[in-house]
Amino acid sequence: MSTFIEAWQMVLAPDVLLAILLSAIYGLVVGSLPGLSATMATALLVPVTFYLSPIAAIATIITASAMAIFSGDIPGCLLRIPGTPASAAYTDEAYAMTRKGQPELALGICLWFSALGGVFGTLSLIIMAPLLAEFALSFSTFEYFWLAFLGLMCATVVARSSPVKAIAAMLLGLLIACVGIENPAGTPRFTFGMTDLLGGIEVIPALVGCFAVAEVMRAMSVPEPPQLARRKFGSILAGQWKLTKEYPKQQARGNVVGIIIGVLPGAGADMAAWVSYAMAKRFSKTPEKFGTGHPEGLIEAGASNNASLASGWVPSLLFGIPGDTITAIAIGVLYMKGLNPGPTLFTEKASSMYALYIIFMLGNIIMIPLGIIMIRLATFILRAKRYMIMPVIVLLCAVGSFATGNNLFLVISVAAFGCIGYLMEKNGFPVAALVLGIVMGNMVETHFITSLIKSDGSLLPFFARPVSATLAAITIGLMVWPLAVWLYKKRTQATAAAA
Amino acid sequence: MTELSRRHLMAGAAGLGLASQLSAPALAQAFPARPITLVVPWGAGGGTDATARIVGSLMEREFGQPVNVVNRTGGSGVVGHSAIATGAADGYTIGMVTVEITMMHWQGLTQLKHDSYTPLALMNEDPPGVQVSASSPYADLKALADAIRANPGKLKASGTGQGGIWHLALVGWLGAMGLPPTAVPWVPSNGAAPAMQDLAAGGIDIVTCSVPEAKAMLDAGRARSLAIMASARNPQFPNVPTLKEAIGVDYTVGAWRGIAAPKGLPAPIAERFTTVLKKINESKEFTDFMAARGFGVKWADGAGFAKFMAEGDAAMGVAMRAAGLARQA
Amino acid sequence: MHIPNRATGIGLAVLGAAVAYGGSLLPPVPGQQVGPNVFPMVIGIGLVLCGIAIAIGIGKSFEEPEEVVASEDGAHVPADAVAPVPHAALKTIVPPLLLLFYAFTVDHLGFIPTAAVMVATTCFALGGTWRSALILALCAPPAVHLVFAKLLRVPLPPGLLPIPW
Missing domain, CATH: 1.10.287 (Helix Hairpins)
Incomplete structure (x- = not known):
């Protein structure tokens, strides 16, 4: 108990509280700028943490990353420009709600269920950290291969277009992920002798190009849409409470899936959002409403997204294994501040550990009032003229993508992805599937090839290990099921026509 | 003295000043007159980035001029390394070069080599350890080495990508024992942390990453370190023997980081950097920081660093040819 | 297309x-x-x-079929039912061309002039007036520079017009 009080004293120190508040605002602003991701927001904080006390340093990282993940939903919802690969899964849904005149409701869902997801994720961290860590450690490359494959399957479920085109878009994404030397063989592929392509094509320029630049290109060819009616909205939260009671199952499922995927190193928030959105659609009673501004998928994916963020800290804190790029940076800060990850952190530095838990909770709680202010401010851009907003977006695309590696080649690739995204969208290819392919490509290949090296070329372990076999069954089932349904429908149609 | 002649005198003095700026001592004294850019070829948040940032902030204090740390990522380090090499050789563009500069040209990825720079100082070196799972049957390195000899190709190792520094460390170690690289097949991974996880999950048998990278798993009792490939034990892990102590094989290797400038940097400026960097290398802030991260502090001045890189480069060439990774003779 | x-x-x-x-x-x-x-x-x-x-x-x-939002309540109509924008095909490639312009000239011209050209051109192509294009070109680049170069320490090239701060 005394350690618990000690922990509160550590958190309530004025410098820590100030650090939480400032980094929260920082995270909200950076995350909402198109082209800047949550990872970027965290990385840019590292030099600042040099000058902070250990608890304040970790507090800035935790708070800023949670805020940036939520605020990445804002441009996605208002302008159809997702801020993070995670929010790309449900951007179309959120944007459809905005066009229906419910931007506050859509953003409110993202905020409220993100915060709830974060709280549940933190609870899982507090209660079951050792158990979850044990689960994460039981995953070898065989399991990861099926998991990544399962993630890819989501492309066809999520898309509201021809499944053939969704698969084609996903394959294009996988092809883009092939470029460069970052493959298991360490062989340069499709680089055409260009040094800039050697490191491969990163997902951020692709995301910025395919969504933000393509959106500006679309705006060029259609007349300015009419202004949204200026409506008076009541409390943002009142509506959320109603939704929480209406969709308890979706929310719980989102949290659980988020926690499970988050705890697996390398999977992270991106995949959690995709899998949850696809699950919401699969199990929904009204799947046809998905993509037209329906809250169900948003709730599940939003909850999953932030739950995974908190549980991603489990392997980081216990074994120093980063769950995603954000925790990879955070581990560096932990070491620097003498809070070395490992089980001793939970025993010898128990008060610091409790302090981290409290900061997680505080971060997710202050997300609600700060997020509401942010939403109110951000919705102003819906009232601004298009020709005042779009130019700034083009500029942010250039500077934001440049900032991820301080390399002008990234700006060129953003331009190229703008054209690709525009052409794909116009011809019915889902752009989100392309992004998913880029995110997952390396994971599928690496785990497949390393598994084969380990098994001396035998495919058996892919189906023999218990967890692996379960995942394989789910994957193959998902693959065969829609085909069977389609064939069955074709058949009944044919017999009906014959009759 | 009239106003006119005084003005002449001042103009003359200014001219003299300009001329003397090109003379050695004045050049070094006036340096630096504006902010310095420190290029890091790797992403923000990693070990190289952290080392560069602490060096940068200490350098800022020594020079009294801002030192901007810039991450130039892309091309697996090639982009950043070439940005350092092609910068203006005026001392305002320097960078942190890493062990990869002695590896990339063997793979045919770039023309850049260790002699494409003016070496200023070596700041850090981390030797790899030989880590096995806690449940592994091999109690010490001798037992492991015997098992490798008895069943070549059975045990699998990981730690980084194909052709990465820890892969070459393994190949070099096997070579020093007189074994071919195929005796322990390499399983590529996205860095040391996933490899350590796979070690704990039972997917692989050996991880040759640096001991600090494995520290959390060692502390958690999930893995054991059998030896390090260095000439002396690490003071933070006094129970881990060196390769020579364990099996009598004299092989050392390490991942290192140093500061270098574009080729052709004037000698006085280079000396000024080396003086400042030596002070930083010995400072309490730097050693405390490196100890906290578990990184090893190492020092070599410009000439020593050049020799160190040349030796490392030759050794890498041997190991990479042995592993079939070299694309260039 | x-x-x-x-x-x-x-x-x-x-x-x-x-x-x-x-x-x-x-x-x-x-x-x-x-x-x-x-x-x-x-x-x-x-x-x-x-x-x-x-x-x-x-x-x-x-x-x-492709649809665009045409009315105030957010109802969708088919894409080909909307009156076309003049020079639509030409305008569509403006954003990627501007990004290429940025990539190839920013090191020579500097951030502020390059960004001003980008912003003004996009604004103009979208049907903004000269006045709004000018206002944007004067305000947006310094604001973006402040956020990125100062707060986030991204090295934006000074070029012809270095920013005093």
Whole structure:
């Protein structure tokens, strides 16, 4: 108990509280700028943490990353420009709600269920950290291969277009992920002798190009849409409470899936959002409403997204294994501040550990009032003229993508992805599937090839290990099921026509 | 003295000043007159980035001029390394070069080599350890080495990508024992942390990453370190023997980081950097920081660093040819 | 720009074949059963199959006609029912061209002038007045510079017009 009080004293120190508040605002602003991701927001904080006390340093990282993940939903919802690969899964849904005149409701869902997801994720961290860590450690490359494959399957479920085109878009994404030397063989592929392509094509320029630049290109060819009616909205939260009671199952499922995927190193928030959105659609009673501004998928994916963020800290804190790029940076800060990850952190530095838990909770709680202010401010851009907003977006695309590696080649690739995204969208290819392919490509290949090296070329372990076999069954089932349904429908149609 | 002649005198003095700026001592004294850019070829948040940032902030204090740390990522380090090499050789563009500069040209990825720079100082070196799972049957390195000899190709190792520094460390170690690289097949991974996880999950048998990278798993009792490939034990892990102590094989290797400038940097400026960097290398802030991260502090001045890189480069060439990774003779 | 399914399908199939061929040329790696050539070949073959399926119209029944928002309540109408914008095709390629302009000139001109040109051109292409384009060109670049160069310490080139702060 005394350690618990000690922990509160550590958190309530004025410098820590100030650090939480400032980094929260920082995270909200950076995350909402198109082209800047949550990872970027965290990385840019590292030099600042040099000058902070250990608890304040970790507090800035935790708070800023949670805020940036939520605020990445804002441009996605208002302008159809997702801020993070995670929010790309449900951007179309959120944007459809905005066009229906419910931007506050859509953003409110993202905020409220993100915060709830974060709280549940933190609870899982507090209660079951050792158990979850044990689960994460039981995953070898065989399991990861099926998991990544399962993630890819989501492309066809999520898309509201021809499944053939969704698969084609996903394959294009996988092809883009092939470029460069970052493959298991360490062989340069499709680089055409260009040094800039050697490191491969990163997902951020692709995301910025395919969504933000393509959106500006679309705006060029259609007349300015009419202004949204200026409506008076009541409390943002009142509506959320109603939704929480209406969709308890979706929310719980989102949290659980988020926690499970988050705890697996390398999977992270991106995949959690995709899998949850696809699950919401699969199990929904009204799947046809998905993509037209329906809250169900948003709730599940939003909850999953932030739950995974908190549980991603489990392997980081216990074994120093980063769950995603954000925790990879955070581990560096932990070491620097003498809070070395490992089980001793939970025993010898128990008060610091409790302090981290409290900061997680505080971060997710202050997300609600700060997020509401942010939403109110951000919705102003819906009232601004298009020709005042779009130019700034083009500029942010250039500077934001440049900032991820301080390399002008990234700006060129953003331009190229703008054209690709525009052409794909116009011809019915889902752009989100392309992004998913880029995110997952390396994971599928690496785990497949390393598994084969380990098994001396035998495919058996892919189906023999218990967890692996379960995942394989789910994957193959998902693959065969829609085909069977389609064939069955074709058949009944044919017999009906014959009759 | 009239106003006119005084003005002449001042103009003359200014001219003299300009001329003397090109003379050695004045050049070094006036340096630096504006902010310095420190290029890091790797992403923000990693070990190289952290080392560069602490060096940068200490350098800022020594020079009294801002030192901007810039991450130039892309091309697996090639982009950043070439940005350092092609910068203006005026001392305002320097960078942190890493062990990869002695590896990339063997793979045919770039023309850049260790002699494409003016070496200023070596700041850090981390030797790899030989880590096995806690449940592994091999109690010490001798037992492991015997098992490798008895069943070549059975045990699998990981730690980084194909052709990465820890892969070459393994190949070099096997070579020093007189074994071919195929005796322990390499399983590529996205860095040391996933490899350590796979070690704990039972997917692989050996991880040759640096001991600090494995520290959390060692502390958690999930893995054991059998030896390090260095000439002396690490003071933070006094129970881990060196390769020579364990099996009598004299092989050392390490991942290192140093500061270098574009080729052709004037000698006085280079000396000024080396003086400042030596002070930083010995400072309490730097050693405390490196100890906290578990990184090893190492020092070599410009000439020593050049020799160190040349030796490392030759050794890498041997190991990479042995592993079939070299694309260039 | 709408391309007929037959053309996109054939295009994808050709791309897939090229990828599969390019992949098959990659050398194997010692110690790895599956070399770097397999994954591109699988993708290439997949693209060929998808391309053929698209060209012959499989899965077309799932597609919906393109719609744009036309009225205040957010109702959608078919894309071709909206009055076209003059020079639409030309304007569409303005954003990527501006990004290329940025990539190739920012090191010479500096951030502020390059950004001003970008902002003003986009504003103008979207139907903004000279006045609004000018206001944006004067305000947006310094504001973005402040956020990125000062707060986030991104090295933006000073060029011809260095910012005093």
